[in-house]
Amino acid sequence: MEVNVIRPDIEIHDVPLEKITYDGNKHQFFVEFDDKTGGRYEVNFICCESFRVSRKDLFDSSFLKGIEKSGMMYKLIGSKWHSELRDKYREKHDGREMTQNFHYVMFLGNTVIEIIALGYLMKKFGEQIHPAKFTAKIVEIESFRDDRGHLFEQLILVEAETGEQFEIQDIDLLCNEEMEGKVVDFELAVFRSFSGNNICKQEGKEKKIVIPKHYEGSNRSIGNPTFYGEIIGRKYEHDPSDLIVDVGVGTILFRIDIEELDKYLIGDYIKIDSFMIQSYEPDF
Structure with a gap:
């Protein structure tokens, strides 16, 4: 399994569960959080196929073995959970493959969330934004x-x-x-x-x-x-x-x-x- 570290520069306080939301109509998963410097962020996971929430002390973080840098989020490629979901999707949809996506793990203080999604967008509230047009x-x-x-x-x-x-x-x-x-x-x-x-x-x-x-x-x-x-x-x-x-x-x-x-x-x-x-x- 390949593990990519995402945003090693951000440290997160505990995040209330009401700041973790899922929009089933749009298949989007949102997390709003504050870092330890007082900055407020929102992460939007796009085309979310599945998610699960765990307590940090019950979560198996053995995948971090040998990882030099720690981050607030990780992208796992070839994980067991991802493979299981792909197999179930294939069985349910007559052999059709699930849309290409990734297994993300996000540590939010004492809470850990796992998301299978195509990708994510992250914004910091109050900063200057340079949009594309x-x-x-x-x-x-x-x-x-x-x-x-x-x-x-x-x-x-x-x-x-x-x-x-x-x-x-x-x-x-x-x-x-x-x-x-x-x-x-x-x-x-x-x-x-x-x-x-x-x-x-x-x-x-x-x-x-x-x-x-x-x-x-x-x-x-x-x-x-x-x-x-x-x-x-x-x-x-x-x-x-x-x-x-x-x-x-x-x-x-x-x-x-x-x-x-x-x-x-x-x-x-x-x-x-x-x-x-x-x-x-x-x-x-």
């Missing part, structure tokens, strides 16, 4: 409702100013049918694919979006876009992992791992093979 036309909205008619997910087909069309997941359910055909400012978070050379430095200095071939008679692309752009900044002052990338027709958010911080710097031109693109309520 991508302007696009809404071509089509595909909505999904449960048996009671409750809207729980939306996929939005958008068109960039230069004509490229691709699909985004409307996490905060901000769009509606009346917005079809209108030009909207989005804040887009791009998640990389989970195989191959999913992020690398460019040999040149291109800013563009490349869309895979389309199915015949359909406006849906076979795969996800590849983004070429320049790293121009970071969204949060407290977290160097959230990069702002200029792709020519706008800017996008892209998260790198801690071990990649020295590899991808402001001014570098990169290529990103995306796995999923999500929109959030913008900070601008």
Whole structure:
């Protein structure tokens, strides 16, 4: 099992259970906490498949053996619990694989939470934020409702100013049918694919979006876009992992791992093979 340390610079007080919430409609898991310097943070785990809460004195932390740095959160790759959930999902859905995601462990004082999720976003309250901004036309909205008619997910087909069309997941359910055909400012978070050379430095200095071939008679692309752009900044002052990338027709958010911080710097031109693109309520 591989273990990655996340944010070794943050120490957390005990967190009341009311600050740990799950939104089942949006499949998002939220944790709000204060660090020992008085800073207040919120972590949003995206596309949460499952979670569990334990007491620290009952939690098996043997996975930390040999870990030099401690952190407030860890990303576990190849854990037993993750494998068990994948097997159950495969059995329940006729062999279909569970969406690529990770096993996160977060220590919150005397409480430990474990989450299986695609990724996370972290913000610090009161700090200056530098949002990404991508302007696009809404071509089509595909909505999904449960048996009671409750809207729980939306996929939005958008068109960039230069004509490229691709699909985004409307996490905060901000769009509606009346917005079809209108030009909207989005804040887009791009998640990389989970195989191959999913992020690398460019040999040149291109800013563009490349869309895979389309199915015949359909406006849906076979795969996800590849983004070429320049790293121009970071969204949060407290977290160097959230990069702002200029792709020519706008800017996008892209998260790198801690071990990649020295590899991808402001001014570098990169290529990103995306796995999923999500929109959030913008900070601008």
